[in-house]
Amino acid sequence: MREEEFEIRGKKYVDRNGELCRLAGRFRGTRDLEERKQIAQEYAKEVDRLIATGLWDYAPNFDEMLPHEYMPAAFDEYWLKK
Numbered sequence: 001m002r003e004e005e006f007e008i009r010g011k012k013y014v015d016r017n018g019e020l021c022r023l024a025g026r027f028r029g030t031r032d033l034e035e036r037k038q039i040a041q042e043y044a045k046e047v048d049r050l051i052a053t054g055l056w057d058y059a060p061n062f063d064e065m066l067p068h069e070y071m072p073a074a075f076d077e078y079w080l081k082k
Contacts, residue, residue: 019046021064044072
């Protein structure tokens with residue numbers, strides 16, 4: 001996956017949310033409940049991967065997230081500690 005750099009107020013960040021954005025877009029693009037469950041599982045795996053890197057330094061924006069009931073518990077646990 002290609003990660004892009006950006007800068008905010010002189011501090012550099014790496015965009016690590018690209019895959020989350022892609023998955024959220026796929027989720028919004030279907031109404032099939034089974035497909036949505038499968039995408040939510042992929043999303044949870046990506047959240048776990050990002051947490052494991054120790055480099056996930058900013059939370060995804062609204063467009064990069066799933067509806068609350070589909071968000072993995074690990075997401076909230078991670079960002080509540082930050």
